[in-house]
Amino acid sequence: xxxxxxxxLLERYQHGRHRELGLTDEDVRRMYEVMLLARRLDERxxxxxxxxxxxxxxxxQGHEAAQVGAAWALDRERDWIYPYYRDVALVLVWxxxxxxxxxxxxxxxxxxxxxxxxxxxxxxxxxxxIAPQSSVVGTQIPQAAGTALASKLExxxxxxxxxxxxxxxxxxxxxxxxxxxxxxxxxxxxxCENNGYAISVPAEKELSVPDVADRALGYGIPGVTVDGNDxxxxxxxxxxxxxxARAGEGPSLIEAKTYRLLAHSSDDxxxxxxxxxxxxxxxxxxxxxxxxxxxxxxxxxxxxxLQALEEQVRQQVDDATExxxxxxxxxxxxxxxxxxxx
Ligand SMILES: Cc1ncc(C[n+]2csc(CCOP(=O)(O)OP(=O)(O)O)c2C)c(N)n1
Ligand SMILES: [Mg+2]
Numbered sequence: 001x002x003x004x005x006x007x008x009l010l011e012r013y014q015h016g017r018h019r020e021l022g023l024t025d026e027d028v029r030r031m032y033e034v035m036l037l038a039r040r041l042d043e044r045x046x047x048x049x050x051x052x053x054x055x056x057x058x059x060x061q062g063h064e065a066a067q068v069g070a071a072w073a074l075d076r077e078r079d080w081i082y083p084y085y086r087d088v089a090l091v092l093v094w095x096x097x098x099x100x101x102x103x104x105x106x107x108x109x110x111x112x113x114x115x116x117x118x119x120x121x122x123x124x125x126x127x128x129x130i131a132p133q134s135s136v137v138g139t140q141i142p143q144a145a146g147t148a149l150a151s152k153l154e155x156x157x158x159x160x161x162x163x164x165x166x167x168x169x170x171x172x173x174x175x176x177x178x179x180x181x182x183x184x185x186x187x188x189x190x191x192c193e194n195n196g197y198a199i200s201v202p203a204e205k206e207l208s209v210p211d212v213a214d215r216a217l218g219y220g221i222p223g224v225t226v227d228g229n230d231x232x233x234x235x236x237x238x239x240x241x242x243x244x245a246r247a248g249e250g251p252s253l254i255e256a257k258t259y260r261l262l263a264h265s266s267d268d269x270x271x272x273x274x275x276x277x278x279x280x281x282x283x284x285x286x287x288x289x290x291x292x293x294x295x296x297x298x299x300x301x302x303x304x305x306l307q308a309l310e311e312q313v314r315q316q317v318d319d320a321t322e323x324x325x326x327x328x329x330x331x332x333x334x335x336x337x338x339x340x341x342x
Pocket of ligand 2: 165166167193194195196197198199
């Protein structure tokens with residue numbers, strides 16, 4: 001090995017895995033910032049629910065690395081997303097703001113997703129190319145294939161990312177959507193956030209194969225399983241899928257294995273079906289402290305930086321909460337208006 005190679009290897013080691021993937025130090029700091037913002041917003045949403053101010057909360061806590069890693073691999077200016085209800089971090093990367101999310105949580109008229117008519121976490125924005133979603137699990141999957149077909153016919157070069165849980169892959173919609181996209185080689189990425197449960201039903205009662213990615217074989221497309229708590233690995237595999245899609249090589253199925261740290265929703269008690277030891281074991285792999293440790297290890301942030309970021313995020317969450325609390329509710333005469341925002 002030439003000396004130059006050794007220096008190169010040493011540099012790579014010192015600078016960390018993100019550099020090898022083409023991510024800058026600023027990318028990694030920003031990824032952490034969005035993950036932290038998503039987590040703190042989500043925590044506040046539960047507080048608002050538990051204090052009787054928000055009728056419902058559904059959580060993305062634990063899924064942040066999967067969402068941010070995937071979002072980073074796409075082109076926010078041109079691609080489409082079909083998120084599902086856990087994707088707080090994904091839609092923050094895509095341009096929805098903490099105020100937007102709080103306005104929806106509290107059902108206020110200025111909620112950009114639905115004017116306060118939809119349940120919380122039913123994200124949408126025409127302007128940002130975030131397709132509106134139904135509460136019916138899996139319906140977004142064939143719809144995303146349709147958007148990818150439109151992009152292909154129009155030659156826009158746009159890729160569509162559609163997300164869902166592993167439970168959704170037991171729905172007919174999943175199989176129809178993936179089959180159609182595979183046949184027509186559509187530029188769509190099927191991104192499964194596998195957290196091991198569909199409410200109280202464990203994955204082994206949802207799937208007859210070990211991994212969701214195994215389902216790809218039946219459609220002749222690549223299927224990849226990845227550690228969903230590692231944003232860099234998720235970024236790497238989604239980027240490959242994006243390259244395939246843009247090159248006209250068709251869809252991919254990516255399964256990010258992760259865990260929801262809280263109950264299914266504010267109406268669920270997960271202690272009846274998840275052993276506390278299991279939840280605790282996954283807490284040890286929480287993507288947030290994991291990335292914070294990486295930042296420190298590679299000299300991208302120190303304790304004072306992380307503390308300052310916490311403070312900055314807290315201010316954003318406070319601002320969003322106060323803004324939404326003060327905002328007016330929709331007027332009764334607008335009840336039957338459209339549900340999709342601008
Ligand atoms: C067709 C349909 N069946 C059942 C439900 C009720 N439901 C809402 S979320 C959910 C669990 C979905 O699990 P998964 O796809 O793994 O996503 P996760 O919530 O675990 O992220 C169920 C059964 C629904 N909304 N739609
Ligand atoms: Mg699940």
